[in-house]
Amino acid sequence: MQKTQSGAIVSVVGLVIMATLFLHELRYYLTTYTVHQMAVDLKRGETLPIHINMTFPSLPCDVLSVDAIDMSGKHEVDLDTNIWKLRLNSDGYIIGTEYLSDLVEKEHTAHTHGDDKDHGHHEESDEKTHLHGFDQDAENMIKKVKQALFSGEGCRVYGVLDVQRVAGNFHISVHGLNIFVAQMIFEGATHVNVSHIIHDLSFGPKYPGLHNPLDGTVRILRGASGTFKYYIKIVPTEYKYISKEVLPTNQFSVTEYFSPMNEYDRTWPAVYFLYDLSPITVTIKEERRSFLHFITRLCAVLGGTFALTGMLDRWMYRLLEMLTKPNTRSGFR
Ligand SMILES: *[C@@H]1O[C@H](CO)[C@@H](O)[C@H](O)[C@H]1NC(C)=O
Numbered sequence: 001m002q003k004t005q006s007g008a009i010v011s012v013v014g015l016v017i018m019a020t021l022f023l024h025e026l027r028y029y030l031t032t033y034t035v036h037q038m039a040v041d042l043k044r045g046e047t048l049p050i051h052i053n054m055t056f057p058s059l060p061c062d063v064l065s066v067d068a069i070d071m072s073g074k075h076e077v078d079l080d081t082n083i084w085k086l087r088l089n090s091d092g093y094i095i096g097t098e099y100l101s102d103l104v105e106k107e108h109t110a111h112t113h114g115d116d117k118d119h120g121h122h123e124e125s126d127e128k129t130h131l132h133g134f135d136q137d138a139e140n141m142i143k144k145v146k147q148a149l150f151s152g153e154g155c156r157v158y159g160v161l162d163v164q165r166v167a168g169n170f171h172i173s174v175h176g177l178n179i180f181v182a183q184m185i186f187e188g189a190t191h192v193n194v195s196h197i198i199h200d201l202s203f204g205p206k207y208p209g210l211h212n213p214l215d216g217t218v219r220i221l222r223g224a225s226g227t228f229k230y231y232i233k234i235v236p237t238e239y240k241y242i243s244k245e246v247l248p249t250n251q252f253s254v255t256e257y258f259s260p261m262n263e264y265d266r267t268w269p270a271v272y273f274l275y276d277l278s279p280i281t282v283t284i285k286e287e288r289r290s291f292l293h294f295i296t297r298l299c300a301v302l303g304g305t306f307a308l309t310g311m312l313d314r315w316m317y318r319l320l321e322m323l324t325k326p327n328t329r330s331g332f333r
Pocket residue numbers: 053054158199200
């Protein structure tokens with residue numbers, strides 16, 4: 001009676017173990033894994049899409065401008081540029097939309113763009129405005145912006161910027177304003193609050209497992225204003241799905257730097273993104289484990305469990321026999 005009971009327990013335990021191991025093996029077989037490969041980047045002449053979605057909680061849309069410059073000093077503003085500016089009230093609700101088709105171009109054309117040496121021209125335009133005096137438009141604009149600043153209006157900038165695949169930078173700042181107007185609005189560069197929240201900054205579509213390091217970045221200024229610089233290294237990446245579909249995209253790494261400004265600085269606060277492309281591309285390939293391998297493992301698991309339960313069963317049997325009949329010393333001999 002007891003023998004059969006112990007046998008039943010052992011076989012039930014054995015079956016449970018078998019089922020568990022089988023399911024585990026099956027899941028292992030069905031999940032794909034990824035293989036990373038590296039190679040030198042051979043692509044040429046393609047464009048690099050920059051996806052931006054960020055909020056400036058303390059700057060009205062009227063003063064913000066997006067500016068993109070590549071290494072050749074060329075403004076990539078004629079390309080497929082789709083940037084929107086959303087006006088946000090002080091609670092963060094959207095109260096208006098504005099399509100930004102003409103990025104700041106007019107002012108910069110005559111000047112060479114070194115990294116951050118491009119602020120010099122403000123002085124010239126400053127003097128010019130002095131001479132010409134203010135026209136009605138500028139005055140209205142100042143009134144409007146001051147009103148917006150007072151009511152705590154913010155701005156969300158989002159969209160896609162298509163640039164050449166060479167190193168360059170884009171920045172979001174008040175550089176689009178005439179310097180004199182800016183001076184009237186902010187009463188000094190130190191009052192330009194370039195606090196920002198980056199919801200999304202990426203260089204192409206997402207694939208499973210991609211992590212964009214700037215997403216969710218919050219930089220709120222507590223003290224003096226200044227210039228934020230994000231140095232971005234872009235790694236061209238291709239993701240090959242198991243279905244042979246190929247997704248060209250980019251990963252990136254970033255380091256950041258903040259330089260506070262003082263009263264005498266000639267520059268205006270801004271948020272710069274300076275990007276550079278890595279010469280090495282990464283290919284990530286989804287792969288499935290081999291079916292024969294799966295069968296082999298299955299056989300090993302099932303056969304092994306089977307043998308083990310058989311052995312256990314025999315041992316239990318002998319143990320019980322020994323306990324119930326202690327006199328007969330047949331036990332393990
Ligand atoms: C931008 O980010 C905000 C906040 O996460 C989100 O609500 C909004 O839908 C995003 N906009 C776009 C166009 O993705």
